[in-house]
Amino acid sequence: MATEQPTLHLFVIWAPDYTDEDAINRRLAVRSEHLRVAKLNEEEGYVTAVNGPLLSPESIAAPDAPKKMVGSMLVVRAASIEEVRAKVESDVYWTGNVWDKEKLVIAPFITKAIL
Numbered sequence: 001m002a003t004e005q006p007t008l009h010l011f012v013i014w015a016p017d018y019t020d021e022d023a024i025n026r027r028l029a030v031r032s033e034h035l036r037v038a039k040l041n042e043e044e045g046y047v048t049a050v051n052g053p054l055l056s057p058e059s060i061a062a063p064d065a066p067k068k069m070v071g072s073m074l075v076v077r078a079a080s081i082e083e084v085r086a087k088v089e090s091d092v093y094w095t096g097n098v099w100d101k102e103k104l105v106i107a108p109f110i111t112k113a114i115l
Helices: 023-043 082-088
Strands: 007-017 047-055 069-078 106-111
Touching: 007 047, 007 082, 023 047, 023 069, 069 082, 082 106
Parallel strands: none
Antiparallel strands: 007 069, 007 106, 047 069
């Protein structure tokens, strides 16, 4: 007998970083682990191709402007918001105090695009 798969929904994760002066150093210290796990999550179908760092406005002021990461944005597939919250809270950006826990938003998301 085939096991019925749960219905997967799209969620957007808007995760600004803390703004203290050491926040970028905490981000960079755990970034390789964050990216390793993100790649596994993408291969498993949890993370969609719509993901990446949020940049400061100055990052696009000129073609050669330095890119300053100030957070993350991801669109993910999951059965529930609780599943997404659990994954977020296990991420090294959460446990390493990179993402601002008070400002992080997880919300159901729909799109006409094929993800």
